[in-house]
Amino acid sequence: MKLGRLNHIGVATPSIADSVAFYRDIMGATHIHAPFDLPEQGVKVCFVDTPGSNGTAGTQIELIEPLPGNTSIKGFLDKNPQGGQHHVCYEVPDIHVAKQWFESQGKRVLGEPRIGAHGTLIFFVHPRDMQGVLTEIMETPKSAH
Numbered sequence: 779m780k781l782g783r784l785n786h787i788g789v790a791t792p793s794i795a796d797s798v799a800f801y802r803d804i805m806g807a808t809h810i811h812a813p814f815d816l817p818e819q820g821v822k823v824c825f826v827d828t829p830g831s832n833g834t835a836g837t838q839i840e841l842i843e844p845l846p847g848n849t850s851i852k853g854f855l856d857k858n859p860q861g862g863q864h865h866v867c868y869e870v871p872d873i874h875v876a877k878q879w880f881e882s883q884g885k886r887v888l889g890e891p892r893i894g895a896h897g898t899l900i901f902f903v904h905p906r907d908m909q910g911v912l913t914e915i916m917e918t919p920k921s922a923h
């Protein structure tokens with residue numbers, strides 16, 4: 779297992795539009811991407827950039843709003859009506875090596891690797907096996923950010 783950069787922090791929200799206004803007007807974010815639907819995962823997502831050091835890509839905030847029929851994010855919002863931190867996502871050089879590693883350590887990988895919001899393969903690891911943190915593992919994009 780080779781830990782890569784903290785790619786993003788997932789934040790569930792009942793309204794991406796309201797959250798975009800918050801990150802722009804209160805947090806001073808200047809680079810907010812266009813929201814888009816990820817129907818395979820039942821969510822609408824929107825990335826907010828934070829600056830990295832020396833011109834590198836910084837960690838993003840991934841705003842997540844449930845699409846109709848979504849159960850997992852909807853359930854999260856039922857418990858946390860104003861939204862809140864949902865998961866953290868680390869990059870790895872090879873998704874399949876990472877999956878084997880976590881499974882060999884007895885960590886529950888949730889489903890098979892699938893295409894995530896950045897267009898590269900991702901999987902989630904059960905929060906109860908990860909110190910209480912729902913953890914997304916993402917293969918580093920081959921092109922620069």
Ligand code: CO
Pocket residue numbers: 786788840865867914
């Ligand atoms: Co994510």
